[in-house]
Amino acid sequence: MKELVKFIAQALxxxxxxxxxxxxxxEQTSVIELKVAKEDLGKVIGKQGRTARAMRTILSxxxxxxxxxxxxxxxx
Amino acid sequence: MEFQEFEGKSTEEAIESACAHFQVxxxxxxxxxxxxxxxxxxxxxxxxxKIRAALREDxxxxxxxxxxxxxxxxxxxxxxxxxxxxxxxxxxxxxVLRIETxxxxxxxxxxxxxxxxxxxxxxxxxxxKTRKKIRITLDVEAYRARHNDALTQxxxxxxxxxxxxxxxxxxxxxxxYDRRIIHLxxxxxxxxxxxxxxxxxxKKVVISPARKRESQEESAASG
Numbered sequence: 001m002k003e004l005v006k007f008i009a010q011a012l013x014x015x016x017x018x019x020x021x022x023x024x025x026x027e028q029t030s031v032i033e034l035k036v037a038k039e040d041l042g043k044v045i046g047k048q049g050r051t052a053r054a055m056r057t058i059l060s061x062x063x064x065x066x067x068x069x070x071x072x073x074x075x076x
Numbered sequence: 077m078e079f080q081e082f083e084g085k086s087t088e089e090a091i092e093s094a095c096a097h098f099q100v101x102x103x104x105x106x107x108x109x110x111x112x113x114x115x116x117x118x119x120x121x122x123x124x125x126k127i128r129a130a131l132r133e134d135x136x137x138x139x140x141x142x143x144x145x146x147x148x149x150x151x152x153x154x155x156x157x158x159x160x161x162x163x164x165x166x167x168x169x170x171x172v173l174r175i176e177t178x179x180x181x182x183x184x185x186x187x188x189x190x191x192x193x194x195x196x197x198x199x200x201x202x203x204x205k206t207r208k209k210i211r212i213t214l215d216v217e218a219y220r221a222r223h224n225d226a227l228t229q230x231x232x233x234x235x236x237x238x239x240x241x242x243x244x245x246x247x248x249x250x251x252x253y254d255r256r257i258i259h260l261x262x263x264x265x266x267x268x269x270x271x272x273x274x275x276x277x278x279k280k281v282v283i284s285p286a287r288k289r290e291s292q293e294e295s296a297a298s299g
Binding site: 008053066 | 151156183190276
């Protein structure tokens, strides 16, 4: 899951080298924390949160198979 | 693409003069705002707005762009652990990417949500890579065609209902593509009118009887 978020985020931002993804695993849910350069924050969130929402949709689709919920947190 | 600078009292005015220069509507221009003007006070300290504009190059979609689109989606699927085969093809001004996979349900999602999200992200990524505005349609197992048919059928069904009852019907919120299909399905029907209501990305389509025309005809007939 971490790789998926990293792939998407790096492809969207201007500073891919500053993309950091951390996965905090819980028993049923894992939280994926995404951190990007300050200027790139808008790029991963998108207009009215559309990009962030699309990423979350993809993430939950990908995580149904492994039967584990994944939550995306975008850190400021 | 060659950019030229334009000035005006406001950005709108600058854009207008750019449109006049290129003789095209603003939609066909690539516009960058260099500085927002300020009106100043009593004509003092006013600054002109400055923009850069160039003609938008319309979509020669080359082989390399097609290949790039396919690669992005392929990698996307690998990262999602949903292996599939992707084929790319140009149709009119858009790229159609088709996915063959063993488990299409996962990629389509509830009401096509996952497919729409994938399509949106792949479009963004490819547009960023090629620095062009590119339209992409993603499809799995001819889902788009089936979905469009279902929407058209639904539009016609509700259209009939509105005609019978004479009362407007409001459909559930839909994204712009789906709304377009509803509008198109009922466009030719003179007895009905459709409009989108609401704010944001997801709006509701209201199908209502075209009363105005009816009453006009009635008054014309009686008078």
